[in-house]
Amino acid sequence: MTGECLCGEVKFEIDGKLPNLYQCHCSLCRKTTGSTANAATFVS
Structure with missing residues (x-):
């Protein structure tokens, strides 16, 4: 899986099984x- 922050400054790639997924509904x-x-998910 690949992704990036909203401004595009930080990009990432994750190989393997994803950890738990969460749903945020803050404003x-x-x-x-x-x-x-x-x-969302949290990785180290």
Whole structure:
């Protein structure tokens, strides 16, 4: 999986199994995505 931050300054690639996925529905995530929630995960 590949991704990047909203401004494009930080990019990443993850190989292998993804850890748990979470859904955030704070006002910032709703405004940024134009949706009711944003899917997210935490990796080290």
